[in-house]
Amino acid sequence: MAETLLTGARVFTGSHMVAADILLRADRVAALLPPGSPLPEGAALRRLSDGMLLAPGFIDTQVNGGGGILFNDQATVQAALSIARAHRRFGTTALLPTFITDTVEGMRAAGRAAAVASAMPGSGVVGVHLEGPFLAPERRGVHSLAHVRPIDAADLDFLTGLPARFGADARVLLSLAPDRVEPAVVARLVAAGLIVAGAHSAATYAQTMAAVxxxxxxxxxxxxxxxxxxxxxxxxxxxxxxxxxxVCGIIADGVHVHPAMLRLALAAKGPGGLMLVTDAMPPTGTAAESFTLHGQMIHRRDGRLVTDDGTLAGADIDMAQAVRNAVALMGVGLEEALRMASLYPARFLRLDDRLGRIRAGYQADLVLLDADLQVAGTWVAGQWWDATANEGEAGT
Known part of the structure; x- marks a missing residue:
């Protein structure tokens, strides 16, 4: 079984910084060893710059697209895999391809495709996020009004059966409006294994707390x-x-939420209460200046993705930038910013027994950062992906 010893970089384990070498065995972290430990027999040695930082790979629970692909337009296995691949250069080693409000057939195809993709070793797909269509029409944002609708019996049958399509290492996240879905329905969805989040809603405090x-x-x-x-x-x-x-997902781009509100949310929720998300769209990882969503042209302008009338349509940010912004705009320390991008989303997804830390037995999902927190590359299930290249090379 192939082994690689990573040496020379600082290591953030998910809880604290340590001086250590990391031994990878196939798709797992085999051990954290004292710096300068002897090279195990048969293992490859990879020396990293002492200015580099190894951290748990980023986990993004809200990814609409990337690499020129919108999951709504191509709700296929290949699209899910391609989106995950596009985000690796930004440190994201696990994500939920996100399908926003659309047709019934499209939603079902997205669920099935993500289930197949998540079963592929090293895919980086760890489930699916269905954002809508059970939303408040007046708070739909860029979601298509034609497809916003109440939940019905057929939806419940499909949704409650969906988690069984996914293995133990993947999750189904459903975003809905608590003022449009009764607490008893929320309870039924949760009992079936879905993770339910509140979104696109005009719910009162009481309605929301009833859903909680x-x-x-x-x-x-x-x-x-x-x-x-x-x-x-x-x-x-x-x-x-x-x-x-x-746990609240938050877009730390300085556009969707004012920096003062970012800091207010952090103070209110405390450690572990906020996780970084990108809400990324197809332009991520490309030089594209526009794309279409539900027949509308979306423009990439000054760090924003907007319709002709200025409505925000996703975000023009990646997870590495979100980490840098958490430090710069929210005032958190680097270790907490990294937890917001890895450990806390892993906990939210109930995958923190295998993701979100660098620890023996955990999946070898790592990000390599330089002194400016730019991504040099990632390991996804032990496979190295150079941030400047398109191809990964296993075991290096």
Whole structure:
């Protein structure tokens, strides 16, 4: 079984910085060894610069597209794999391809495709995120009004059966509006194995907390597609901040959420309560200046993705930039920013027994960062991917 010893870089394990060498065996972390440990017999040695940092690979729970591909346009196995591949150069080693509000047939195809992709070793696909269509029409944002609808019996049959299509290492995340889906339905979805998050909603504080009591455990792109906080009616955003056992995804691009609100959310939720997401679209990893979504032209302008009328349509950010922004805009230390990109999403997905840390027995998903937190490359299930190249080379 192929082994590689990584030596020379600092190591962030997911909990703290250590001086260590990392022994990889096939797709797993075999051991953390004292620096300068003898090379195990038969193992390859890879020397890394002492200015580099090895950290757990980033985990992104909201990825609409990348590399020129929109999952809604191509809800196929190959599209899911290609999107995951496009995000590796930005440090993302695991993600949920995200299918936003669309046709019933499209939603079902997306679920089936992601299930197949997630079963492929080293794919980087760890489930699927269905964002909609059970949303509040008045808070739909760029989601298609023609496809926003109430949940029905056929939807429930499909959704409650979907987690069984995925293996133990993958998850189904459903974003819905708590004012459009009854708590009893939320409870049924959670009991079936789905992770349920609140999103695109005009729900009151009471409605949202009732959904939390029923098992809703997260919130999608906090503050966006939600009414603003108010003193007499905190609404869904206030409930998201107050609900201690929930995790909020947040887009730290300085556009979707003002830096002051980023810091406010961090203060309210505390460590582990916020995870970084990109809400990435097809331009990620490309030089494209536009793409189409539901027949609308979306423009890439000044760090924004917008429709002709200026409505935000996803985000023009990658996970490495989100980590850098967490440090610069939110004022968190590097270690906490890295947890927000790896350990906390792993916990939210209930995959933190195998992802989100550099620890013996965990999957060998690592990101190699330089002194400026730019990505030099990643290991996905032990396979090296150079950030400047398109091809990975196993065991190096």
């Amino acid at each position: 009591e029923a098992g809703l455990s997260g919130f999608t792109h906090l503050f966006n597609a939600m009414p603003p906080l108010a003193n007499r009616e905190p609404g869904i955003a206030g409930a998201a901040l107050a609900a201690r056992d929930t």
